[in-house]
Amino acid sequence: MTTDTITEKLSIHVKSFQESFDILSNSSSLYEMSMQFMKVLRGSFFTTNISMFHKNDYDSEWRTLIAKDDESIEKISSISEQDSLKINSNEEITELYTSTKLVDSSYLGIWLGKKYDGTEYTDIDKITFQIFIQLFDNAYQALLSHKKEKELIFDLNNKVAQLYNLIDTGIELSNLHHGDKMMELAISRAISLTDSSFGRIKVTEDNTVIEEATFPPYLEKEMHKNHKSLTEKFVDVGIEYEFTLCEKESRTGTVDYDDTDQLLFGAIVRQVHAAIENDRYHKEALENEAMKRELAVAAEIQKRILPDKLPVIDGYDLAGINIPSKEVSGDYYNVLKLDDGRYALIVADVTGKGMPASLLVSTLDASLQAYLNFKIPLSEMAVKLNSIIFRASTADKFITFFIAVLNPQNGEIDIINAGHNPALILRKKKEVEKIDAGGVAFGMFDMGLPFEGQKLTLEKGERLFIFSDGIPEAMDKDEEEYSDERMEELFKNEISDSSRDFISMILRDVRKHTKGEPQSDDITAIYLIRKE
Amino acid sequence: MVLDFELTSEMVNDVLVMKTEGYINNAGGEQIAKEFEKYLNKGVSKLLIDIEKSKVVNSIGISFLIEIIEKLNGKGGKLYFSNLDPSIEKTFTIMGLFQFAGKVDSVEEIK
Known part of the structure; x- marks a missing residue:
């Protein structure tokens, strides 16, 4: 052909x-x-x-x-x-x-x-x-x-979709609170982004599983073993979060995870960690805000209770001070003029601070003002106050309480001390006496236990010092206390005609000891001089 | 392979309506494709996939859906989706599915 x-x-x-x-x-x-x-x-x-x-x-x-x-x-x-x-x-x-x-x-x-x-x-x-x-x-x-061209376009689109999903997942996680399906969202997104078949997040504290999220939701707990898997974990305030992804899918079966999967998975896990941290910080901020509001209210209550100025008592020189260590003091002091011309000098110290302490001080103040004019014996009044405080307080709250009722005419003083620091008297002969009258603090028991009173007389030229433990227990940076001894020494030796000067003097001495350390407790004191 | 997928299908007039439940991954996508092939050979050219109960999809599942779209387009037909989760809708948009597939609220919208 x-x-x-x-x-x-x-x-x-x-x-x-x-x-x-x-x-x-x-x-x-x-x-x-x-x-x-x-x-x-x-x-x-x-x-x-x-x-x-x-x-x-x-x-x-x-x-x-x-x-x-x-x-x-x-x-x-x-x-x-x-x-x-x-x-x-x-x-x-x-x-x-x-x-x-x-x-x-x-x-x-x-x-x-x-x-x-x-x-x-x-x-x-x-x-x-x-x-x-x-x-x-x-x-x-x-x-x-x-x-090949379609595969390249698909891969490119898939990469863009992965990035968008990653960004959206971060936003969605940050809008969730811990426990509010956060783990379910995280594991499902991690699985979708990496083409995994299934996975799990296990949250453990002290080797005990406290939370678990799987995808699919009914996944058997241990079935991820024996599979090709990726694992990431982090620890947040002692709680371990372990993320596991299993079986990366392809059209022909399972394949190994690649670097991109590792990067995407790591990014999701970091987003969860950040969301958990942010949720915790947010809760703390809310608690702090609530505490600030509570303290503001407590401070307002206290402002109304504590005296703006003390009464002037003929023949006496009187001064008082209250310096809270925090926004709201747990201490209380007052000098009240009674209907019969006597004066009640009170210092009290509530366990704790803030709103609960402030409310308890408020209860004490109201009850005290009501009972003082009933002219009932102090010991009887103390039993009634103890009962009121016991009912008004929780088991961990109590009040140490010191009251001295002064008859300004003759210097006679009736005293009750309910678990408070013994007050000091400086006699003319420069001898310091501790007032031992006693009983347990208010609010500890309500069994009708008696409060033994004490009577004494403050002669002309003698002085009475009632204080809270914030003075002798003021600490320096080595946690060494100012001490009762140093305070008594100052009380004995620093004789001044002005009560205010003595208060200033003892405060200076306390600060000299603490050398600028933050005040560890409230400082409260009343100083009374019977003039010559 | 973990199966987390269920599929139901029915003809509503000339539209094949599938309802999915669970993860649209390799296994889920394959089930959809196999079910679709049964009807494609009978001349069905409109498919509605209601994915209200599928909240998670991966790229393997999407590749099956793209194949279905291509096959339907080759026959002058069309794939529709309804009840899309916002996250899945965004992914489908980025992957280009809606260049050839549609979104409807119900089967009645398909003419």
């Missing part, structure tokens, strides 16, 4: 070649392309006996795409690697078959069986078959390029 003859015969197929390529290159899968190719071959070679096979590389098993003859695969399999592209035929030349290496090194096997009319395949048929196979390879290359 001359070249001219071949060219002439092939030119008949040119349009068919072009149309075939268009059809094949529009296919979306190898299978679809095979189906289209079968139609093309059927029309060109007048046969319906067509089988097609594919394998990923030479050593793989053939996979059937279309099989019209059970023996066709054996003929395809008999073709050696070297004979790839060669068009083979049976002896009668009524069958053509070939194994062609495609552009991605996979193999396409095609078998053409007997034609409708039973005639043998011509040389032109063989050349045409060869050209069609080349067209298929070109179309297959286009399919692979298109697939």
Whole structure:
């Protein structure tokens, strides 16, 4: 056959070649392309006996795409690697078959069986078959390029979606409170972002699991063992949070986690940690704000209770002081003029500070002012006050209480001391007396225990000093106390005609001892001089 | 592989309506695709997926949905979604699904 003859015969197929390529290159899968190719071959070679096979590389098993003859695969399999592209035929030349290496090194096997009319395949048929196979390879290359392009676009879009999801997850987590489905959101987002199959967050404190979140929600607790997994953990105020993701998915099964998964997972875990910390700081800030408001109210209550100024008592010089260590003092002091002309000098110290202490002081003040004018014996009044304070306070709250009722005419003083520091009297002979009258602090027991009173007389030139433990127990940086001894020494030796001067003096001495250390307790004192 | 997925389907007029529940991942996406193939061969060209009860989806699940969209578009049909979780809707938008798929509130909106 001359070249001219071949060219002439092939030119008949040119349009068919072009149309075939268009059809094949529009296919979306190898299978679809095979189906289209079968139609093309059927029309060109007048046969319906067509089988097609594919394998990923030479050593793989053939996979059937279309099989019209059970023996066709054996003929395809008999073709050696070297004979790839060669068009083979049976002896009668009524069958053509070939194994062609495609552009991605996979193999396409095609078998053409007997034609409708039973005639043998011509040389032109063989050349045409060869050209069609080349067209298929070109179309297959286009399919692979298109697939690769789609995969790249998908990956790019997926990366953008992952970043958006990460940002949104951070925002959503920061809007949640710990325990408010925070863990459920975190584990589901981590799983989605990393294409994991399942996972778990385990929260433990002292080796005890206190919270657990899984995705899917009904996941068996220990089933993540024996799976490919990623784990991240952090510890926040003694509580350990362990995150585990399992089985990264692909279309063909599970694959290993990559660096991107590690980065995304780490970012989610850090977002959870930040959200937990922020939630804690927020709660603390709210508590501090509530405490500040409480202290402001307590300070206002105390301001109304503590005296603006003390009464002037004829023949006496009187001064008092109250310096709270915090915003609100737990100490109380007052000097009240009674209807019978006597004066009640009171110093009390409530355990604790803030609103509870302030309310208890308020109760004491109101009860005290009511009872003092009933002219009942102090010891009896103390029993009643103790009972009131006991009922008004919690088990850990009590009040130490010292009261001295002075008759200014003769200097006689009635005293009750309920668990308070003994007050001091400086006698004319420069002797210091401690007032031992006693009883337990108010609010500790309510069993009708008696409070023994004490009577004494303050002679002219003598002094009375009632104080709270904030003075002798004031500490320096080494936690060494100012001490009762040093205070008594000062009380004994620093004689002044002015009560105010003595108060100033003792405060200076206390500060000298503490050397600028913050005041550890409230300081309260009353100093009374009976003038000569 | 952990299965957290359930699928129901029914024909409402000429629309195949699927309702999903659970994680749309490899297993979930494959179930949707297989169910869809059954009807595609019968000439169905409109598919509505109601994903109200699916709050989590991964990229493998999305790849199955994209394949369904391509197959439907090749036949002149269309995929619709309803009851999308805001987070999933955002992901689908970024992944380009709504260039070819639609969003509806109910099957009655599909003509």
